[in-house]
Amino acid sequence: MSTLNTAPNIARPDDFYAALLAAHEGLSKAESDALNARLVLILSNHVGDMEVLEEALALARPRG
Amino acid sequence: MNKIFEIPLYPYTRSPDQDAAAPVRRKVVVVGAGPVGLAAAIDLAQQGVEVVVLDDNDKVSFGSRAICFAKRPLEILDRLGCGEPMVQKGVQWNVGKVFFDDRQVYEFNLLPEDGHRRPAFINLQQYYFEEYLVNRVRELQAVGAPIELRGGNKVLSAEDKGDHVALSVDTPEGEYALEADWLIACDGAGSPIRQMMGLDFVGRVFEDNFLIADVIMEADFPTERWFWFDPPFNRGQSALLHKQPDGVWRIDLQLGWDIDKDEEKKPENVIPRLKAMLGDEVKFDLEWVSIYTFQCRRMEKFRHGRVIFAGDAAHQVSPFGARGANSGLQDTDNLCWKLKLVIEGQAPETLLDSYDAERIHGADENILNSSRSTDFITPKSEISRIFRDAVLDLSEQVAFARPLVNSGRLSVPCTYDGSPLNGPDCNAMPARTRPGSPAIDAPVQGGWLLSQLGGGFRLLTIDADAPEVLEEGGIAATRLALSAGDTPELADRYLGDALSAVYLIRPDQHVAARWERYDEAAVRAALNTATGRA
Numbered sequence A: 001m002s003t004l005n006t007a008p009n010i011a012r013p014d015d016f017y018a019a020l021l022a023a024h025e026g027l028s029k030a031e032s033d034a035l036n037a038r039l040v041l042i043l044s045n046h047v048g049d050m051e052v053l054e055e056a057l058a059l060a061r062p063r064g
Numbered sequence B: 001m002n003k004i005f006e007i008p009l010y011p012y013t014r015s016p017d018q019d020a021a022a023p024v025r026r027k028v029v030v031v032g033a034g035p036v037g038l039a040a041a042i043d044l045a046q047q048g049v050e051v052v053v054l055d056d057n058d059k060v061s062f063g064s065r066a067i068c069f070a071k072r073p074l075e076i077l078d079r080l081g082c083g084e085p086m087v088q089k090g091v092q093w094n095v096g097k098v099f100f101d102d103r104q105v106y107e108f109n110l111l112p113e114d115g116h117r118r119p120a121f122i123n124l125q126q127y128y129f130e131e132y133l134v135n136r137v138r139e140l141q142a143v144g145a146p147i148e149l150r151g152g153n154k155v156l157s158a159e160d161k162g163d164h165v166a167l168s169v170d171t172p173e174g175e176y177a178l179e180a181d182w183l184i185a186c187d188g189a190g191s192p193i194r195q196m197m198g199l200d201f202v203g204r205v206f207e208d209n210f211l212i213a214d215v216i217m218e219a220d221f222p223t224e225r226w227f228w229f230d231p232p233f234n235r236g237q238s239a240l241l242h243k244q245p246d247g248v249w250r251i252d253l254q255l256g257w258d259i260d261k262d263e264e265k266k267p268e269n270v271i272p273r274l275k276a277m278l279g280d281e282v283k284f285d286l287e288w289v290s291i292y293t294f295q296c297r298r299m300e301k302f303r304h305g306r307v308i309f310a311g312d313a314a315h316q317v318s319p320f321g322a323r324g325a326n327s328g329l330q331d332t333d334n335l336c337w338k339l340k341l342v343i344e345g346q347a348p349e350t351l352l353d354s355y356d357a358e359r360i361h362g363a364d365e366n367i368l369n370s371s372r373s374t375d376f377i378t379p380k381s382e383i384s385r386i387f388r389d390a391v392l393d394l395s396e397q398v399a400f401a402r403p404l405v406n407s408g409r410l411s412v413p414c415t416y417d418g419s420p421l422n423g424p425d426c427n428a429m430p431a432r433t434r435p436g437s438p439a440i441d442a443p444v445q446g447g448w449l450l451s452q453l454g455g456g457f458r459l460l461t462i463d464a465d466a467p468e469v470l471e472e473g474g475i476a477a478t479r480l481a482l483s484a485g486d487t488p489e490l491a492d493r494y495l496g497d498a499l500s501a502v503y504l505i506r507p508d509q510h511v512a513a514r515w516e517r518y519d520e521a522a523v524r525a526a527l528n529t530a531t532g533r534a
C-alpha cells in the first residue's frame, strides 16, 4: 500500500515554482483554469494509485 | 406502407373471464405488454406457469425508443426463444467516434472478446423487439402454453388482499373483475399501479430535455456510434448519431432545460436542426420525434406483498448507456424462476425478497453509471465543465484521457455480490465467474455453453465427477459435463488455477456456488441457499 509523499521531494523548489507560474503567463483566467485542470489530470494519471489520489484530494480540501 | 407500430398486433377480443359469474382467479397477471411484461410472461409460460398479460394498448411501442441491446439481454432472449430474430435483424457495431467542438478527438473500437455466441451490442428499434416477443407469445400459444395477451384491457384498480390481488379492468365493452395469485406490474415509468398503491418513486430528476428523432436516410454514414460534445450545430449541448436497421438513424440532440417541448417537436423546428447536423445536401425523412426528459430514480422496494414491480415501473435511468430495456429484462430473468418455485410450493415466499435485494443492487448500479455519464455530458457547475473540457482536449493528444471520456457506459450485467442466495466460492477460480455473476458464454463441444445450460438448476462439471441429477426437496439440478480440453475459453473463464470445477448454476444462468470437486452435502446446502430454503 503506497501513501502520499508529503515530505519535500522537488530538488529545486524555486525553479519548479517559477516554471509553474511561467506556464500560466499571458493566459486569461479561463485559459489558466483550463491549464490547471489539464495539469491535475496529467499528474493524477501519472500517480495512478487511487489510494494516493484520495489522500491528495483530502489534503487539498479546504481545512474547516 | 404501414409501419409495424401502427398495426394492432393484439386487438381487443372478449374473454370468457368477462362473462364469469364470479371473478376468475389467475395464477399470474402481468400488467403491461411492453418489452418487460412480455418477457416476464414468456418466461413464466415456458415454465408452464399460467399467465395473463393485460395492456390498454394493442400495438408495439410507438417509435423506436430503446435501440441498443447488450449481450446479456440477448442471451436472456435466447433462453426465451427470441434472440435469433433480434440478432438477424439488428445492426452490429464496434467503432465509436467522439467529437468535441468542430473536430473529432478520437475513435475507439470496442473489440469484443472472442468466444461468445452473441455480439457485445446490437442496435434495433424497440418496436421490432416487441414484435418478436409477440410472435413468441403466439408460438407458445400454438403449442398450448398457458399464456394469454389481452389488448384493450386497462387496469383501473389493483388491491392486495393478502392471499390474492383483486383487479378491475376496463375494456371497450365495459369493466370486469379479475383476480390473481400474483401480480407483476410492468406498466412503465408512469406506473398507474404504483400510483394506485400510493408507493414512492424517489430519485434525481435531471434538468434536461432531449430531442429524439428517427430519420430515414440513404446516406453512407458508417455503422458507428458518433457522439458530439459542444458541436457547432448544437452549441453548449451534446448530440448522438447511431444506426438502426432499415436505413433508420437515431439522433439525440440535447436541448437543455428551459424549452417549450411542443414547439421544439414541430417538424419546422426539428428539420433545420437536423440539417445543420447532417449537412444541407443529405436527404432524410422524419420517422418519429419525441422529447424525453430523463430521470434517475427507483422504488424503495420492488416487491410489495403479492404485487411485484419490474422494468421502468420499478426504476428509471437516463438514456446514456442503454440501460432501460436491458435492465428490465434482467429483472424478469431474475424474478420468474423464483416466482415459479414459490407458486409450486418448492420455495418459501421469502425467496421473492431476494428479487428485491438483487435487482435493487442492479438498479443502483445502473443509476450510478448513468448519473455519472450525465454529469460528464451535462456538467452541472463551472468547474465540472472545466474538467470535462480538459479531459476532451487531452483525449485528442494522449491515450490516458480517453477512458475518462464518458458519453455513456454501455450496459453490462450486474453481479449479485453479497446476495443471500450465494454459496461458497473457490479462490483458485477466475473472479469473473464468482458466485452472483452471470455465467459467461464460451464455445463448447457442439455449440455454446449458455445454450447448453438453458434454464433450470444445473451442475456444470469440468473434469469433475458428479451424479447426472441431484434432487433436493423437489428441485433437481441436472449435470452438464464438460472438459477443459474442449476449448481454451472454457478453461480460461471457469477454471483459472483450478484443475477441475463444479459450478451450481441458477435457472437465470447466474452462478450460485462453485467448488473444485463435487461434495454432495455442500451442493445440497448450496441448492437450499440458492432457493431461500437455508
Ligand SMILES: Cc1cc2nc3c(=O)[nH]c(=O)nc-3n(C[C@H](O)[C@H](O)[C@H](O)COP(=O)(O)OP(=O)(O)OC[C@H]3O[C@@H](n4cnc5c(N)ncnc54)[C@H](O)[C@@H]3O)c2cc1C
Binding pocket: B031, B032, B033, B034, B035, B036, B037, B054, B055, B056, B057, B061, B065, B066, B067, B068, B126, B153, B154, B155, B156, B186, B187, B188, B189, B191, B192, B193, B212, B290, B291, B292, B310, B311, B312, B313, B319, B322, B323, B324, B325, B326, B328
Ligand atoms: C419517449 C421515450 C424514449 C425512450 N428512449 C429510450 C432510449 O433511447 N434508450 C433506452 O434504453 N430506453 C429508452 N426509453 C425507455 C425504454 O423504452 C424503456 O426502458 C422500456 O420500454 C421499458 O419497458 P417496460 O416494459 O418496463 O415499460 P413500457 O415499454 O413503458 O411498457 C408499459 C406498458 O404498460 C401498459 N400500461 C400502462 N398502464 C396500464 C394500465 N393501467 N393497464 C394496462 N396496461 C397499462 C402500456 O400500454 C405499455 O404497453 C424511452 C422511453 C420513452 C417513453
